[in-house]
Amino acid sequence: MKTVALILLGLITNAQSMVKEKPVNTGEELQFKLSYGWFTIGRGTFKISDDYVLRDGKECIEINVSGRTAGLAGVLSKVDDQWGAVVDKDNFLPYYSYRDLSEGDYDLEEHVYFDYDSMRVKVESSSANEEEPRPTRFYDLEKTNVFDMMGGLMYARSIDYRKLKNGDTVQLDAFFDKKFYDFEMIYHGIEMIKTKVGEIYCHKVVPIMQKNSVFKGEDAVTFWVSADANRLPLKVEADMNFGTAYCELTAYKNVKSGIDFN
Template identity: 25%
Template structure:
């Protein structure tokens, strides 16, 4: 059960940013602003299993003398799943409002009896990441998963073709990890807030005790200026997991569902 709930939270917290491609240019206009708040829920069949709330806020802190935006996410299990494997996780990223690259990231995870914290500093002049487990050198753009999500929403995808494989790099705990994502085209999909015109992607997943050998993870992102993930779905050994957008406020642009 612990592995099952962990899989739920991985999908809820990490797939939202899983489609960046560092070789593609960033759009000139930023797709979000301070004050934005979005909420996702994960369902196992008909059961609500977990929820994440992500906020963008102005911060009084400065890094390298520059103002930053503070992105924070709170993830928790719901209902019956609290008794099976209670989770209360929080994640924080401080990003440059112009480049959208992170300066600092920290997390505090409480998963049943398990406890984990990490503090990560990105030194882009020396190309060194300093975390609780040591220092790690890097080249190019590397993100934590929160800053990756918000950077990805600003990727210029005008030249993207069906079948193109994108790659991102993110730092987590003990190193820099790659993730590949395949673009599948445009498709309408329905979430709790309505039906939206979307861009569809398929991030890679690793088969194991939770996922089937041929399991596919699908992710739908609004085909508008917001570029908000509205839904994700993956088959597991028994049943399937679905992530839905359930709340969105403070958006820079109107969220326009398809009118029927």
Template identity: 30%
Template sequence: MKRIILFVIVVITFSLSGQYATLEPYNDNIKKTEVKEAFKPGEWLKFRVHYGFFNASYATLHLKSAKVDSIPVYHVVGKGKTTGFASIFFKVDDTYESYFDKEDGKPYRFIRKLNEGGYTKDVEINFDHNKDVAILNDYKNNQKFNFTVGDSVQDLISAFYYLRNNYNFEDLVVGESLALKVLYDDDGIFNFKLKYLGKEILKTKFGKVECLKFVPLVQSGRVFKEQESLALWVSNDLNKIPIRIKADLVVGAITADLDAYNGLTHQFEIIMD
């Protein structure tokens, strides 16, 4: 139960708690294109995570405006909590925060605070893009780590918003991939890769939604059935918000669905029958 709940909380923000596979070089034919702004301050997304018939948790992402050293930035707060029946067995209360540049999406600060059934973590990463370094402070263990980073590195949360705002997903070709370098823990920088599988129409609580389907590569064996057991559906509109995340585990399956939203920049497109 602990591993399942941990997974569903973190997967909303594209992390699998160290379960990613080592990735081969990806197809670099996909080029960044000029796209319309996909989000704005005030955007709020809520996801309901369920395991079988049980609601396991809720997760939210709230986008705000802030400043870091007088630089205008976006500030995202992501929260995940177990609820109901699941919280009886294992309580989770996690918070992720990211501060990233409003112009180019570069991260300036990343905060990760976990409280998972007694296991805690308190990490802060500060990025200095002038020196191409990132300093990770592990406050719980009183440790500090320095990493050399380039212009393309993202933190766990900023990566999600960077992809939404910098790629025209309609230009993707089935089978090709998007990839980013991400730093979120003292394990260092890893390659995050999303393979595009095409379009699908999903039935949701809001109605039918046309989505683009992606598959992140994950490590099989310990949690997932296969390397491509995790699937992500993103709305095929200018918002590019996650609609559903589904994972086939070694035992059972978990689904996270968009449950509520507010402050979207563009009209949320629903297919009318």
């Protein structure tokens, strides 16, 4: 599911301001479907902890995400991935994140710790397929507003899009897979789209993807977030070298505003 990770990373954005009333609710749970063409190839769950947890005396939310292959894709190559993070509930900066990946013959367990006193990131990783343990690695934080994937996604939901005009560009700083990234995204205004959870007005954004072997061009990914109090990530469309992939919200519960959709 590294392709999914790249898509999500492209959504992380470090905007000038966030809405005062954050679209975050403890216990929120989102269900997603990943498809390629007409075929469903995976399903995922995004879950926020029922209660706040404390880190450095600050209230934080714990996020856990699971992704599994489905349908024919599950027969050809089984994927069972777990992702997560502990991030500040107000600014979504990370204190800890993890990846536990099982993808066919590949596996990885990784734990990342963000230390703002020493301004360093510590990465511990291991693989059941390797006889020797991997060394612990440290990376210097040159900025305090560097997001991990999960906190960055929450930040993207909290941008005050009302202050953006069509064509405005927004910057981001992120750390993922032992690398620092500097991304941009372009805001494309509001449009109504038909989704699995109804016809909804959305903010449309296009992350500028760095050159890689997965996506077709720098504007290959489009992201829609609901233009309401929940700022739900409704749909991602990605033009890839092997075709177009979609990630769509199919159900949600315990959102901040409104009733459950199952």
